[in-house]
Amino acid sequence: MVIFNPEDKRYSHLKGKTAITPVFGKEVPINAHPMADIEKGTGLVMMCSAGDLSDIRFFREMKLEPVIAINKDGTMNEYAGLLKGLNVNEARKKVLKILEEKKLLVKQIKTTHRTPICERSKDPIEFIAMPEFYLKQIKFKPKMREFAKKINFFSPQSRQILLDWIDSVSIDWPISRRRYYATEIPLWYCKKCSSPVLPPKGGYYRPWKEKPPVKKCSKCGGTEFRGEERVFDTWFDSSISPLYILKWSRDDKFFRSAFPCTLRPSGKEIIRNWGYYTILKCYLLTGKCIFKDHWVNYHVVDEKGKKMSKSKGNVIDPKEILDKFGAEMFRLWTVVEGDLTRTDFRCSDERIEGEGKFLTKLWNISRFISMFPKPKTPGKMKPTETDKWILKEANTLVKLAREKYEKYDFHTPVTKIKHFLWETFASHYIEMVKSRAYNQERTFSRGEQDAALETLYGVLETMLKLLAPVLPFIAYRIYMDIWGRDIHSEKFPVEQSYKTGIPTAELLDINSRIWKAKKDRGLSLKADIQQVTIPEGFRCVGEDLKQAHHIKELRYGKKLEIIL
Numbered sequence: 001m002v003i004f005n006p007e008d009k010r011y012s013h014l015k016g017k018t019a020i021t022p023v024f025g026k027e028v029p030i031n032a033h034p035m036a037d038i039e040k041g042t043g044l045v046m047m048c049s050a051g052d053l054s055d056i057r058f059f060r061e062m063k064l065e066p067v068i069a070i071n072k073d074g075t076m077n078e079y080a081g082l083l084k085g086l087n088v089n090e091a092r093k094k095v096l097k098i099l100e101e102k103k104l105l106v107k108q109i110k111t112t113h114r115t116p117i118c119e120r121s122k123d124p125i126e127f128i129a130m131p132e133f134y135l136k137q138i139k140f141k142p143k144m145r146e147f148a149k150k151i152n153f154f155s156p157q158s159r160q161i162l163l164d165w166i167d168s169v170s171i172d173w174p175i176s177r178r179r180y181y182a183t184e185i186p187l188w189y190c191k192k193c194s195s196p197v198l199p200p201k202g203g204y205y206r207p208w209k210e211k212p213p214v215k216k217c218s219k220c221g222g223t224e225f226r227g228e229e230r231v232f233d234t235w236f237d238s239s240i241s242p243l244y245i246l247k248w249s250r251d252d253k254f255f256r257s258a259f260p261c262t263l264r265p266s267g268k269e270i271i272r273n274w275g276y277y278t279i280l281k282c283y284l285l286t287g288k289c290i291f292k293d294h295w296v297n298y299h300v301v302d303e304k305g306k307k308m309s310k311s312k313g314n315v316i317d318p319k320e321i322l323d324k325f326g327a328e329m330f331r332l333w334t335v336v337e338g339d340l341t342r343t344d345f346r347c348s349d350e351r352i353e354g355e356g357k358f359l360t361k362l363w364n365i366s367r368f369i370s371m372f373p374k375p376k377t378p379g380k381m382k383p384t385e386t387d388k389w390i391l392k393e394a395n396t397l398v399k400l401a402r403e404k405y406e407k408y409d410f411h412t413p414v415t416k417i418k419h420f421l422w423e424t425f426a427s428h429y430i431e432m433v434k435s436r437a438y439n440q441e442r443t444f445s446r447g448e449q450d451a452a453l454e455t456l457y458g459v460l461e462t463m464l465k466l467l468a469p470v471l472p473f474i475a476y477r478i479y480m481d482i483w484g485r486d487i488h489s490e491k492f493p494v495e496q497s498y499k500t501g502i503p504t505a506e507l508l509d510i511n512s513r514i515w516k517a518k519k520d521r522g523l524s525l526k527a528d529i530q531q532v533t534i535p536e537g538f539r540c541v542g543e544d545l546k547q548a549h550h551i552k553e554l555r556y557g558k559k560l561e562i563i564l
Contacts, residue, residue, distance in 0.1 A: 001047050001064065003033040008043050022104045023095055024081060033058070050127035052116070057170055068129045088126055120311050133176040133185070133230070137280055141166055147279050147289040154408045155341040158268060158296035165272035173277070175236045182231035188212035192222030235273045239281040242290050260288065263408075265295045295408045299344045300334070307344075316347050324349075328474050329356045335470050336418060339411040358418055359474060362467075365426050366460060366478045372437055374482070375454040384436075384448055385500055385540035387455040389507070390429040392498040393420065394459045399495045401466045414470050421463055424504065428511050430456070435547035443547060457482075462493045502541060510534060510560055514549050517562045528552055533561040 002019050004011035011030075018027040028046070035058055036045045047058045049066035059066050069079040076083040076091050083091040099105040116125040137144075144166050153159040176185060186205040188197040199205050199213045207227030216223055242261040247254045266275055275294060282290035301307050302314045309315065321330055333352045338345040375381065383391060397420055401413040435441075437456065439449040461483070468475040468487050479487035514532065518525055533555040534545065546554045 001058075001062070002028055002030045003036045003045050003047055003058075004030070004043055005034060005036040005038045006032040008032075008036070008038045011044060022102065023098050050129060052114075052127070056127060060171065066129050070126050070128055072128065074126065088124075130178070132174045134172040135175050135236075135281075135284075137169060137173045138171070140280065140283065141169060143283060144276070144280060147283070150289055151279075151291050152293045154293060154295045155339070157342065158271060158294070161268060161271045161296075162276060162294075165276055173233075173280070175233045176230040177233050178229075179231055182234060183237050184208065185228045185230050185232055187228040188225040189228070190217035190220060190222040191224040191226055193217060193220040195219045197225065235277040236281070238274055239277040242278060243282055243285065248286070259286075260290050260292055262291075263293045263295055264291045265297070268296050268298050271296060293408070295341070297340045298342065300340070300347050301344050303346050303348060305344075305346055321349075321352065325352050325356065328359060328471050329353070331470060332358065332414070335410045335414045339409070341408070341411075358422065359471070361422055361426065362471075362474065363478070365421065365430070366464075366482065368430070369456045369460050370482050372453050372456065374457055375450060378454060378458065381447065381451040381454045383451050383455055383498075384544070385502065386429070386432055386544045387451050388498045388500040389502040389504070389541070390425065390459060391455060391496075392500055393424060393504060394462050395495050395498060397466060398462060398493045402492070402495070405469065410470055414467065417463060417466055424508070425459060425463075428508055429459075431511070432541070432544045432548045436544060444543070465490060465493050501537070503537075506535070507538065507541070510538065510545070511548075513560060514562060517564060521564055523564070526550060529562065529564055531555065531561075531563040533557045533559070535559060 002014075004014065012032070014030045015032055017030050019030055020027055035047075035054065036043060047055050049059060049068055050056055050070075058064075067079050069076055069083075070088065071077050074087050076086050076088070078084055080086075080091065083094060086094060096105070117123060118125060145163065148159060148162045148166060151159075153162075184206050186199050186203075186207060188207050189195065190197070195217055197212050197214055197217070208229050210227065212225045212227070217225075242264070243249075246258050246261065249255075264275060264278065271294075279290060282288075299307055302316065304314075306312065306314055318330075330352055332355045334340065336355070337351060397413065397417055400416060404410070404413045433452040433456070436444045436449055436452040439446075444452075461479075464475045464479050464487060468479075472488065475487050479485065479490075514529070515525060518527060518529070528550045529552065531553040532545075532549065532551045534542065535558060536556045538545070539556050542554055542556070545551070
């Protein structure tokens with residue numbers, strides 16, 4: 001059929017008429033249809049049986065009977081007439097030659113076409129109509145949209161990928177394939193009447209090489225059968241995975257108590273197949289939505305930003321990464337490099353190796369703290385204002401980690417925990433309380449010293465528990481060495497309240513400026529400072545600052561002043 005857009009006045013006079021094909025001399029009806037693009041080419045479009053997906057959709061919509069002129073081997077068949085036996089490219093060249101010989105070729109120009117190609121061979125794909133098994137899905141699109149809006153997506157932006165796919169579905173699901181390797185369709189057919197034979201459920205069958213489970217056809221009495229050679233679409237198999245996990249049809253009590261599945265983790269590229277088809281198939285079998293949450297990850301791409309593919313030869317072998325850097329370093333990198341639920345990021349050996357510095361830092365922090373005696377009765381000491389400040393900062397991370405982990409967000413809390421441990425805890429708090437923890441000059445009371453030790457151990461213990469889901473091995477080793485217990489059997493930290501008015505940014509600025517002043521004068525950080533004036537609001541941490549920076553005279557005023 002030849003079509004033009006209903007709004008295209010140039011061709012309205014052709015509606016209801018017929019065109020004659022120049023090579024075969026067949027009459028083709030002309031009609032108006034919105035699929036024709038006024039701005040594209042001449043505005044007239046010849047819709048054939050299987051030129052591309054648009055043709056296929058058009059034929060299905062118009063309920064036209066397709067004429068397939070291409071064999072499975074890519075050669076033209078009897079419907080192609082004088083082109084029979086030629087491959088597709090040869091047939092195209094011959095058609096062009098015939099048009100030239102008949103002087104019917106008005107103009108010949110190079111144009112760019114959107115042509116589907118094979119992902120691996122890059123050869124053009126030709127569509128051929130073949131009988132397949134289909135599972136109804138069009139009628140269930142409203143229910144699928146309802147479920148897509150009901151499921152919690154992490155991150156929420158991934159929900160649109162599923163909604164867009166549901167909207168694009170225009171035919172029922174073809175669940176059979178003609179491949180060598182896949183799950184066989186368990187069917188046999190009577191050679192006499194073609195009646196199908198189904199085997200008992202629960203087994204795995206290979207009809208193409210096994211005998212059927214019956215000796216005679218129940219309809220005609222035939223005794224010869226042929227096995228089904230087609231196989232199932234991969235997603236038809238894997239879409240049953242959550243029901244298998246929930247022991248559906250095998251343990252009703254377990255199924256009822258465990259339904260629905262809490263989580264479906266998947267890559268963004270398979271939301272439209274594994275995610276969608278699982279929701280569809282499980283709904284058809286149970287009448288319910290199978291998932292509560294859908295955790296979607298984007299891709300780790302190569303260093304040039306390209307998706308890894310065996311055919312492109314740019315696949316980075318994860319075993320090589322693990323052998324080179326270890327699982328902890330690689331896992332930490334995947335968490336802090338970027339939010340993989342929102343965007344792709346590039347694989348970089350240099351950046352993976354860089355995360356090893358934090359693991360070393362964590363190990364060294366733990367070794368330093370473990371040099372001091374552990375508090376015998378944790379929670380009994382009264383923390384100083386300096387201790388309250390760091391405990392408040394740590395508990396902010398406990399709250400953040402609980403909230404984000406429950407939403408499958410590891411990037412946000414771990415990035416902040418990493419910064420806290422390295423910068424705030426190690427670089428500032430530990431430096432501020434070293435003198436109190438050692439207390440060699442007996443400047444502090446025993447209670448103040450014990451408060452420092454309890455805080456050091458307490459913050460380390462909390463941070464290890466927060467990091468354990470991401471750094472399970474190093475967290476286990478450190479925790480076992482210090483506390484003698486398996487950290488993965490411990491309870492997750494619970495947020496506690498610590499009231500202090502110490503502003504973190506200003507306190508860190510005071511430390512940094514004092515250290516910088518010494519460095520600028522070429523002095524050791526342990527060198528004495530004659531006099532320092534700090535803002536009045538920091539009087540409560542004054543003694544820790546005085547001892548940490550070796551200040552001979554500490555005064556309080558409106559702003560920081562340093563006299564070396």
